Amino acid sequence: MTEPPHGADASTARDAIESGDPLPGTGGFAGEVDGRLVRDVLGREPLYLDAASDGRDWRFEPTDLAEPELLDAGTVVEPDGARREVWSLPNPAPETDHEAAVDAVRDAVLTSVREPNSDGLAVAFSGGVDSAVVAAGAPEAPCYVAGFADAESHDVDAAREAAAAMDRDLHVVAFDHDDIERAVPEIVRATGRSNAMDVGIALPLYFVAERAAADGFDRLAVGQGADELFGGYRKVVDPAEDHRVDANTVRGATREVIRSLPDQLPRDVLTLRAAGVEPVAPLLHDRVVDAALGLPAELLATDEERKIALRRAVDGVVPDDVRGAEKKAVQYGTYAARELDRLARQAGFKKRMDDHVGQYIDALVAGEV
Structure with a gap:
């Protein structure tokens, strides 16, 4: 080829x-x-x-x-x-001037979110600081959020509040069980992944992208990378006491999480392309990565706050309530994981079974349920 x-x-x-x-x-x-x-x-x-x-x-x-x-x-x-x-991830010494470090993040982030041409662009918008700063860089682009149809999900609530605060046009994509059963095989075929975690994460991305494409947009701006680069995960706060990471320091744990991106990102990229849009991920631009890698632990995560430098960097760009908002992981905030589990149990794959949701997904792809 x-x-x-x-x-x-x-x-x-x-x-x-x-x-x-x-x-x-x-x-x-x-x-x-x-x-x-x-x-x-x-x-x-x-x-x-x-x-x-x-x-x-x-x-x-x-x-x-x-x-x-x-x-x-x-x-x-x-x-x-x-x-x-040929390339390995740079490992610069932490910046000791906190103001300079935040300024570097601000310049990199704002340059990157303002760079994409707005023609044909929509924004995946969950109401957190990541998607909010991406949306702030594309003020003319409509925003989309997904959530399960029979419940007002966390992401839909947060997106409505944030969109109102930012005076943005928001489209809510309500998905139901039929949508999940239709989309799962398409996601698995596109990504080559059928495990419950990957499919749960991919589902709301797929629904948002599918609706944006149906509305005539061929690109979707997403906030991918911010949690990894800027210390957004709880497990980096006290890594020495958290079994989910091997590192013993905040910077080491953050770096460990960043190095998980090469395995995660294909899922998202391939899901969005399968739904008919090209992903635009401004927070993963080299200039943002470079600024994030030099952050000291105090600007990444503490017991009181995570993504500290990013939140400070977008002060005045994103409303304070949105800038400080905490978010759930997309598969939980949209209820995609919950409803995937419900469908598995309704199909006879009980929780006592090993990997019952994964077994259900495999059966669904095979046309056996």
């Missing part, structure tokens, strides 16, 4: 390979450059090799490959099949 790289032109990718610069000023890239296959340092664009063909066949998505293997982030595959790590 020969196709220009996604996410950057060939010359930019070529220069990054030759220089070894892991953050060359892009939003990520993957593809073929001079006969070499590449995937950027954070894996913001997916690229799959076919293990059944000794890696000679490849695609941007796993569909149609006999044994799809996600290429490791930061890797170049030479024409002879040899693989080498």
Whole structure:
């Protein structure tokens, strides 16, 4: 397969390979450059090799490959099949000037969210600081939020309040059990993933993207990356006491979480493309990553607050109530995970069974329920 790289032109990718610069000023890239296959340092664009063909066949998505293997982030595959790590995540010393660190985040974030052209652009909007700053950068773009139809979900409530505070046009996408049963096989086919966590996360993204596409938009701006880059997860607050991370410091745990992005992002990218839109993720631009990597622990997460630098950076850009709002993970805030579990149990996959939701998903994809 020969196709220009996604996410950057060939010359930019070529220069990054030759220089070894892991953050060359892009939003990520993957593809073929001079006969070499590449995937950027954070894996913001997916690229799959076919293990059944000794890696000679490849695609941007796993569909149609006999044994799809996600290429490791930061890797170049030479024409002879040899693989080498070209880029690794920078590890700068923490910035000691807190004001300068927040200013750097502010400049990087605001430049990035204002950069995308607004033509054909909609915003996935959950009412938290991440999606709010993305929306602030695209003031003419309509905002979309998903939630289960028979209940006012946390995300819908938060999005309504935030949209009112920001005077934004909000479209609520209400999904029901029929929608879930229809979408799950499509998501699994597109992403190659059928585990309950990935499908639960993908469902609301799919519904928002599907509605935006039906309304005539071909790009969807998302807030992906902010939680990882800026210390948004509870597990980074006291990592020495949290079994979910190996690191013992806030910065170490944050870095550990950032390094999970190359595995997570293909799910989101492929889900959105399957629903008919191209993802736009301004908070994952190299300039934002660079600013975030230098943050000290005190500007990442404490017992009292998380994403500290990001919240300070958007002061005056995002309303205070929205800037300080806490959010649930999308699969819980939209009730997607809850209703997926309910459908599994209704289909006879009881909680006492091992991975009952995963078994239900496999049966649904196979047409057995």
